Amino acid sequence: MAIPTGAVVVALALFGLFCAFQGKNPFAVFAAINKAAFGSWYSFQNTLVRAAPLMLTALCTALPARLGLVIIGNEGALVVGGLSATAAGLACATAPVAVVISVMTLAGMVGGGLWITVCGALYYQRGVNETISSLLMNYIAIAVLNHLVNGPMRDPSSLNKPSSFPIPDDKMLPAMGDSNVHYGLVFGLVACVIAWALMEHATFGFKVRMIGGNIRAARMSGLPVARLGLITCFLAGAAAGIAGMIEVAAVHGRANESLAAGYGYAGILVAFVARYRGLPIILVATLLGGILASGGILQRQFKLPDATILVFQGLVFLVILFSDSLYGKFKFFKEREA
Amino acid sequence: MMTIPPVVRPAKPFDLELVKVTKRFGSFVANDQISLKVPAGTFHALLGENGAGKSTLVKCIMGFHQAEEGDILVHGHSREINSPYDAYQFGIGMVYQHFTLVPAMTVAENLVLSRPDTPGIINWKDEMARLREFMQTAPFKMDLDTPASELAAGQKQKVEILKQLYLDSKFLILDEPTSVLTPSEADEVLGLIRDKVKAGDLSVLLITHKFREVFGFCDEITVLRRGQFAGHGLVKDLTADDMAAMMMGGQRETKIVPKAVRERGPAGLEIKGLCANKDNGVPALTNLNLTVHEGEVVGIAGVSGNGQRELVEVLAGQRPATGGELVVHGASYHGTRAETAEHGFFLLPEEPLRNACVPQMSVAENIAFRSFDRPPMTRAGCLVSRAAIRSFAQDLITRFSVKTRSPETPIGDLSGGNVQRAVLARELGPGTARVLIAANPCFGLDFAAVESIHGQITEARNRGVAVLLVSEDLDELLALADRLLVISHGEFVYETTPAQADIKTIGHHMAGH
Ligand SMILES: Nc1ncnc2c1ncn2[C@@H]1O[C@H](COP(=O)(O)OP(=O)(O)OP(=O)(O)O)[C@@H](O)[C@H]1O
Numbered sequence: 115m116a117i118p119t120g121a122v123v124v125a126l127a128l129f130g131l132f133c134a135f136q137g138k139n140p141f142a143v144f145a146a147i148n149k150a151a152f153g154s155w156y157s158f159q160n161t162l163v164r165a166a167p168l169m170l171t172a173l174c175t176a177l178p179a180r181l182g183l184v185i186i187g188n189e190g191a192l193v194v195g196g197l198s199a200t201a202a203g204l205a206c207a208t209a210p211v212a213v214v215i216s217v218m219t220l221a222g223m224v225g226g227g228l229w230i231t232v233c234g235a236l237y238y239q240r241g242v243n244e245t246i247s248s249l250l251m252n253y254i255a256i257a258v259l260n261h262l263v264n265g266p267m268r269d270p271s272s273l274n275k276p277s278s279f280p281i282p283d284d285k286m287l288p289a290m291g292d293s294n295v296h297y298g299l300v301f302g303l304v305a306c307v308i309a310w311a312l313m314e315h316a317t318f319g320f321k322v323r324m325i326g327g328n329i330r331a332a333r334m335s336g337l338p339v340a341r342l343g344l345i346t347c348f349l350a351g352a353a354a355g356i357a358g359m360i361e362v363a364a365v366h367g368r369a370n371e372s373l374a375a376g377y378g379y380a381g382i383l384v385a386f387v388a389r390y391r392g393l394p395i396i397l398v399a400t401l402l403g404g405i406l407a408s409g410g411i412l413q414r415q416f417k418l419p420d421a422t423i424l425v426f427q428g429l430v431f432l433v434i435l436f437s438d439s440l441y442g443k444f445k446f447f448k449e450r451e452a
Numbered sequence: 453m454m455t456i457p458p459v460v461r462p463a464k465p466f467d468l469e470l471v472k473v474t475k476r477f478g479s480f481v482a483n484d485q486i487s488l489k490v491p492a493g494t495f496h497a498l499l500g501e502n503g504a505g506k507s508t509l510v511k512c513i514m515g516f517h518q519a520e521e522g523d524i525l526v527h528g529h530s531r532e533i534n535s536p537y538d539a540y541q542f543g544i545g546m547v548y549q550h551f552t553l554v555p556a557m558t559v560a561e562n563l564v565l566s567r568p569d570t571p572g573i574i575n576w577k578d579e580m581a582r583l584r585e586f587m588q589t590a591p592f593k594m595d596l597d598t599p600a601s602e603l604a605a606g607q608k609q610k611v612e613i614l615k616q617l618y619l620d621s622k623f624l625i626l627d628e629p630t631s632v633l634t635p636s637e638a639d640e641v642l643g644l645i646r647d648k649v650k651a652g653d654l655s656v657l658l659i660t661h662k663f664r665e666v667f668g669f670c671d672e673i674t675v676l677r678r679g680q681f682a683g684h685g686l687v688k689d690l691t692a693d694d695m696a697a698m699m700m701g702g703q704r705e706t707k708i709v710p711k712a713v714r715e716r717g718p719a720g721l722e723i724k725g726l727c728a729n730k731d732n733g734v735p736a737l738t739n740l741n742l743t744v745h746e747g748e749v750v751g752i753a754g755v756s757g758n759g760q761r762e763l764v765e766v767l768a769g770q771r772p773a774t775g776g777e778l779v780v781h782g783a784s785y786h787g788t789r790a791e792t793a794e795h796g797f798f799l800l801p802e803e804p805l806r807n808a809c810v811p812q813m814s815v816a817e818n819i820a821f822r823s824f825d826r827p828p829m830t831r832a833g834c835l836v837s838r839a840a841i842r843s844f845a846q847d848l849i850t851r852f853s854v855k856t857r858s859p860e861t862p863i864g865d866l867s868g869g870n871v872q873r874a875v876l877a878r879e880l881g882p883g884t885a886r887v888l889i890a891a892n893p894c895f896g897l898d899f900a901a902v903e904s905i906h907g908q909i910t911e912a913r914n915r916g917v918a919v920l921l922v923s924e925d926l927d928e929l930l931a932l933a934d935r936l937l938v939i940s941h942g943e944f945v946y947e948t949t950p951a952q953a954d955i956k957t958i959g960h961h962m963a964g965h
């Protein structure tokens with residue numbers, strides 16, 4: 115974990131420089147981010163609301179990464195999951211709330227899951243590069259979203275922001291207790307813990323790690339490589355699909371372009387920083403959720419543009435990728451063992 | 453006070469000396485105060501059992517590892533070597549056991565790009581002219597325009613050596629360079645290097661397990677045992693037994709497992725009309741037919757590159773067959789996990805780290821590859837029990853004397869020979885094997901390990917296992933096989949038994965006449 119932590123620290127330093135160039139005191143900015151993200155129970159709730167979908171979309175990159183596949187179709191899987199969940203939820207909107215939520219979850223999982231399974235199938239059947247195909251499928255997903263909410267699914271009363279018909283208020287995913295945090299957080303936490311148990315402790319994860327470590331050894335051991343790959347892709351997409359379901363069922367109440375708000379892309383970053391491990395994802399998603407939550411403060415208090423937070427995300431991305439390529443080049447990284 | 457001269461790339465060989473070099477990995481001492489001297493213009497052999505620390509020691513010379521204690525003297529001056537680039541500056545180069553050529557590039561491109569001082573923009577006309585000039589004086593001829601991917605193993609090894617000569621290395625380290633070569637190729641390559649040493653152009657430090665090469669080409673030896681210095685001497689003063697005694701520490705008894713006389717059992721493995729392609733889509737195997745009976749070892753001899761690799765890969769499920777079928781114990785076989793377990797269909801492939809192990813997983817996990825998903829390794833049906841894996845592996849590690857610091861060490865950190873033993877432990881340890889495919893199972897192993905593997909294979913045969921042994925070592929085949937087939941251009945061209953075998957005739961068929 116030394117490297118990702120170091121990378122985040124370096125990215126913070128670079129971000130401080132960036133702020134300094136904008137004429138802001140970087141320490142004041144950091145203090146404001148910290149306060150806005152973790153300063154009070156109220157702001158921390160905000161952070162958690164953002165962390166929930168990040169945990170789920172991070173799994174979309176993290177699970178296939180253990181197989182050796184680099185999937186970055188998180189945004190697309192989230193959107194398709196959200197759309198499927200909306201359609202399913204609207205179809206059974208008269209049923210009791212527990213039923214509606216279950217059906218929406220299931221539909222989100224199947225939608226997102228199949229979406230990423232397509233990338234897996236293209237790879238295993240035709241050798242199409244999974245990174246490129248999953249990236250391109252993000253654009254297809256967003257185009258499908260725009261088409262549906264402007265056409266077949268459109269609620270005529272949604273004028274300036276074309277949207278689907280709404281899920282009835284009383285059928286939405288409620289907040290926990292008297293907090294502002296909705297039950298989506300539970301979905302996120304449970305999914306990460308399941309992913310951790312599955313990958314680190316279950317026979318399934320053992321097989322996946324064999325394939326990711328050396329596909330030839332996996333084949334020799336009689337593992338059905340393509341089938342395990344497709345199942346993993348499905349689970350990955352399903353996780354992002356749940357994120358889409360949560361955004362609809364707990365936040366927006368309907369499908370519209372707000373679904374593609376960047377949680378998918380941010381999830382890739384979370385997975386990278388957490389080294390694709392289930393439990394660290396919870397932590398990293400919470401941190402990044404906090405940083406996202408502080409975007410408004412930066413705008414209001416420091417007159418920094420909205421995109422400043424994206425600059426920070428981008429910096430972490432670059433530093434992480436860069437530190438990976440440096441790994442092993444310096445004595446510092448080498449042979450530190452018991 | 454003596455001043456240390458600045459580094460200039462040397463124009464002729466120099467003395468290289470290690471003084472009390474110590475290298476630790478954590479608390480484990482891989483090299484304990486090793487001293488070694490290679491005088492200029494000599495051919496020096498570094499011997500030792502698997503895991504003795506030979507590769508680690510030469511990696512210290514190459515700057516891959518940094519020794520914690522001790523000195524490396526280059527031409528009498530103590531030097532810090534912190535990277536392979538430093539080693540290059542001192543005129544030291546190494547040929548690794550694994551190939552480092554870029555497959556998609558031609559021989560010429562590989563040579564030019566290996567130079568650390570290649571300019572950012574390459575003037576190919578000048579470079580090619582220089583290369584041609586270099587090839588005039590090179591010990592072996594090589595077509596410069598062939599892509600590296602089209603070269604056979606022996607040719608690749610030659611290019612690796614050419615690369616070092618092209619880089620003008622004056623001190624050449626060879627880490628088991630001949631394990632991928634046939635004996636005649638090895639003799640050719642080492643002979644040409646020997647000539648350069650004789651001519652005063654080169655010093656060589658050779659790591660090998662083969663006494664034949666020591667007696668044929670080397671002047672001096674240094675022996676390591678369990679990370680410690682275990683002896684040194686001139687080849688002309690020593691016998692093979694002396695060297696073996698230094699390596700093992702004291703005398704040892706040879707234990708040869710006798711082949712039990714037994715009836716040939718029913719068919720274990722049948723290969724029916726098998727066809728398969730090479731990587732580039734050209735047919736490698738055409739309509740191959742073979743039956744291996746229970747309790748028999750069928751040996752396959754041949755020059756490397758005649759379809760052996762493809763055959764083993766098809767059997768291992770690593771390459772699709774384009775035709776034909778496999779039948780095991782009378783039932784059609786597709787290499788699924790259930791089938792491998794049911795039929796006890798196990799393999800000892802060559803290059804075990806590449807074919808049969810996951811380097812970053814632990815030794816224990818690697819040993820459990822065949823059984824991690826069945827009780828007693830599982831809990832609650834779907835969870836892997838680390839404790840069960842550990843105790844299962846611990847037992848096999850002891851029985852097969854795999855030298856590892858702990859069962860949790862990543863298997864990629866083990867020495868080459870110990871990786872092979874770990875795979876052997878996995879495939880033969882539980883005693884459930886009924887069909888065994890072994891491909892060059894003794895590449896890179898010390899003689900004690902070779903003996904133990906040969907013993908294991910014969911024992912398996914005596915137990916009634918159907919064994920298919922693919923090997924480039926004819927002596928091994930003649931010692932172990934009940935029947936011998938020669939493969940050439942993807943077809944069996946000759947069959948004999950070791951009792952009737954005539955080396956000349958076999959050689960004739962291997963050469964494809
Ligand atoms: N990077 C590493 N980390 C930890 N241990 C290592 C590492 N490299 C080697 N070792 C250990 O050091 C010991 C010596 O290994 P080395 O590779 O030098 O053996 P070797 O003499 O070359 O054997 P072989 O003939 O099998 O190639 C082994 O026990 C090995 O497990």
Ligand SMILES: [Mg+2]
Nearest residue numbers: 506507867868
């Ligand atoms: Mg070695």
